[in-house]
Amino acid sequence: MIKADVVIIGSGLASLMAADILSVTKNVIIITKSSVTDSNSVLAQGGIAAAISGDDDWRDHFFDTIRAGCYHNDETMTEFLVRQGPSVIDSLINKGIDFDRCKDGSYALGKEGAHSRRRILHSGGDATGKELVMKLLARVKEKTTIIEHEFAIDILIQNRTCIGVYTKNSEERKTTYIAPSVILATGGIGQLYEVTSNSEQATGDGIAMAYRAGATIADMEFVQFHPTMLVKSSKGIGLVSEAVRGEGARIVTEKGDFLMAGKHPLEDLAPRDVVARAINEHLCKNELLYLDISNIEHFTTRFPSIATMCEKASIDLKHHRIPIAPGAHFMMGGVVTNEKGETSIPGLYAVGEVARTGVHGANRLASNSLLECVVFAAEIAKEILRKQQISSFFVPATEKATREIGHLPSELEIKEVMTKGVGIVRTRQSLKEALSWFTTYRFAMLHLKNFTTTLEQQKICNMLTVGYLIALAAWERTESRGGHYRTDYPNSHERKWKHKTIYFSGGSEKPLVTTNCQEKLSV
Numbered sequence: 001m002i003k004a005d006v007v008i009i010g011s012g013l014a015s016l017m018a019a020d021i022l023s024v025t026k027n028v029i030i031i032t033k034s035s036v037t038d039s040n041s042v043l044a045q046g047g048i049a050a051a052i053s054g055d056d057d058w059r060d061h062f063f064d065t066i067r068a069g070c071y072h073n074d075e076t077m078t079e080f081l082v083r084q085g086p087s088v089i090d091s092l093i094n095k096g097i098d099f100d101r102c103k104d105g106s107y108a109l110g111k112e113g114a115h116s117r118r119r120i121l122h123s124g125g126d127a128t129g130k131e132l133v134m135k136l137l138a139r140v141k142e143k144t145t146i147i148e149h150e151f152a153i154d155i156l157i158q159n160r161t162c163i164g165v166y167t168k169n170s171e172e173r174k175t176t177y178i179a180p181s182v183i184l185a186t187g188g189i190g191q192l193y194e195v196t197s198n199s200e201q202a203t204g205d206g207i208a209m210a211y212r213a214g215a216t217i218a219d220m221e222f223v224q225f226h227p228t229m230l231v232k233s234s235k236g237i238g239l240v241s242e243a244v245r246g247e248g249a250r251i252v253t254e255k256g257d258f259l260m261a262g263k264h265p266l267e268d269l270a271p272r273d274v275v276a277r278a279i280n281e282h283l284c285k286n287e288l289l290y291l292d293i294s295n296i297e298h299f300t301t302r303f304p305s306i307a308t309m310c311e312k313a314s315i316d317l318k319h320h321r322i323p324i325a326p327g328a329h330f331m332m333g334g335v336v337t338n339e340k341g342e343t344s345i346p347g348l349y350a351v352g353e354v355a356r357t358g359v360h361g362a363n364r365l366a367s368n369s370l371l372e373c374v375v376f377a378a379e380i381a382k383e384i385l386r387k388q389q390i391s392s393f394f395v396p397a398t399e400k401a402t403r404e405i406g407h408l409p410s411e412l413e414i415k416e417v418m419t420k421g422v423g424i425v426r427t428r429q430s431l432k433e434a435l436s437w438f439t440t441y442r443f444a445m446l447h448l449k450n451f452t453t454t455l456e457q458q459k460i461c462n463m464l465t466v467g468y469l470i471a472l473a474a475w476e477r478t479e480s481r482g483g484h485y486r487t488d489y490p491n492s493h494e495r496k497w498k499h500k501t502i503y504f505s506g507g508s509e510k511p512l513v514t515t516n517c518q519e520k521l522s523v
Contacts, residue, residue: 069361
């Protein structure tokens, strides 16, 4: 048994930001199931959005975020996020982050899909996430205990309060960590799908653990698919940042026709769900699509990471075409939190993609994810520092599970079911078939503690749990909105949107549908 003031699960940007603030006065332990630099944050090519230019305003950023989110956003949380933008940039600069600048010394602000202004800051060209992570990691590694290759199994609950977490290492040895504050920063769920931009570690573990512990989960039907994944032989290789289209690249057919012409007023910079569906429609007809980069001068200098990725995949950029397809990119839903990062379980916090803050609505605005990580990680740290923590808990002996888990599907089977049944385009029949398949494994979702499992089986059970929640939420929302598109309700628009949020009460197999969306904007 190991004791700490704060235990953080995950090692991405949100984790490191919280640790940087907390570790000044607190004993902080970071636990990650792989290496500390293996996260979605490191893979983030896009930048961080903030209204810092003279012709921009937080209200413009707010309305862009709300519109992209299809008016499903929490207004108060969204306003808080965007108003924090400029001060967040200042705080990052004070921590040693260098953002790219123009020759005159001004920030080199980029524009991405659904933004009305140039407000995207980058660091290292197309390696913003990696630059942020490495700079913060350098700050925290000397003052924080970092434990790599250890898998968080379950949250330890006593008297309906989180008091720690159970883990297993690569040798299946179990460890109990006791702490009055546990922060989930485990990232997203992209590995549930066949093509994804996400790290191999993004299997929804944090959401599954929180659900089993009794936390409230919401908005699981809203999965964002990034339109432009580099693909070769139908296999996803890596992400081609939206910033490429922001600098003039166009999506074209094999004949050279512009795919998005006439499909949306913003054409190639339309919201991600719109572009992803347009590409998917052509791919379903076995028509190949490309990103035409001929309009971008000095591409390899401007986007060095993408150029290197293309080179490794043997894509010759002299032809100015990058083969693309959509891939699972971001989960808008997750563990419900307030503005302080608190979940429905005292002592348990969630931040980053694992959390459902409400700022992304039904469809995340480009480059708001890194902003969310930094803003709410700082708020969690402030709240924990403000609280009088009690670390004296009685930890009861756990009952040893003796039953074998039995047959479980493979990871590839889960990916196939999710891609086919709960992917970019969903139907009543596809959702029904997916739910029927997931239901046969319900024993592995709610009663996992009754079984002995290996690390691989634990991961599969987590993926089954999250996949089931996504499918069930998608079944319950009988409309198309943002990242959730149903062909049986294809013409949903603002006047027809159902103002409701689909919650799951942790441990319950039935969704709780409540009306929780504003009828109009107040800002």
